[in-house]
Amino acid sequence: MSTRLRVDGVVREGAAAVYAVLAFGVVVAPALIIDSTARGGGVAPTWQALDLLAVSAVLGLGYGVVCYRRLRRQATMTRSRPNVWIGAANALVALALLSSVLLAVVLHELGSMQAPLAGQEWTLLALWGGVQLAAIAVAEAVERGVFRWLTAPERRAAAGHGQRRVPAHHYRRGS
Numbered sequence: 001m002s003t004r005l006r007v008d009g010v011v012r013e014g015a016a017a018v019y020a021v022l023a024f025g026v027v028v029a030p031a032l033i034i035d036s037t038a039r040g041g042g043v044a045p046t047w048q049a050l051d052l053l054a055v056s057a058v059l060g061l062g063y064g065v066v067c068y069r070r071l072r073r074q075a076t077m078t079r080s081r082p083n084v085w086i087g088a089a090n091a092l093v094a095l096a097l098l099s100s101v102l103l104a105v106v107l108h109e110l111g112s113m114q115a116p117l118a119g120q121e122w123t124l125l126a127l128w129g130g131v132q133l134a135a136i137a138v139a140e141a142v143e144r145g146v147f148r149w150l151t152a153p154e155r156r157a158a159a160g161h162g163q164r165r166v167p168a169h170h171y172r173r174g175s
Contacts, residue, residue, distance in 0.1 A: 012081075016071035019088055020064035026096045027060030027132060028053065030103050055129045063136050067091075074147065083150040091143030098135035106131050 031053040067088070074084045106127065 012075050013072065015085075016068050016075070019071055019092070020068035022092060023067045023095065024057075024060040024064040026092060027063055027099055027136065028056045029096075030100050031056040031128075033100075051125055052128055055125055056132060059129060059132045059136065066140070070143075078151055080151065083147060086150060087143045087147035090146045091139040094142040095135055095139035098138055099132060102135055103128070103131050 035050070035053060071084060071088060074087075075081055078084060
């Protein structure tokens with residue numbers, strides 16, 4: 001086995017791991033921001049923000065594993081590795097936007113329901129986790145859609161090479 005192949009594999013594995021850590025960080029970031037804002041403003045004790053952080057950490061860890069496995073698989077199954085990373089970058093941007101903006105919109109809309117939700121911590125955790133799951137699902141859909149769109153010409157070309165072409169003079173005319 002050549003050194004080039006081993007180095008290429010290590011770089012591919014390392015890049016997938018770095019991306020997985022970034023995806024984890026993007027999912028956890030809104031909970032960290034709420035925790036630091038609550039502590040800085042003296043609004044809530046730090047233990048109340050830890051449950052949001054725990055939910056985000058579990059979802060982020062799961063999504064990081066999914067990203068790592070997907071990137072390793074896609075990088076070995078396609079000839080054009082930049083397409084893999086273009087799709088992944090688009091997914092990371094979609095995840096960053098949705099995990100923060102969608103949460104802000106949902107929590108803003110629930111501002112009028114603050115009193116009913118005050119004593120129901122599990123409802124807020126379920127809402128938080130649901131919104132984060134929706135952001136993750138949309139990010140995965142974006143990644144898969146962009147990757148398929150970018151690799152469609154590659155797949156069509158590969159499918160065309162395996163087909164036998166019949167020359168035009170073999171067709172009968174005027175039957």
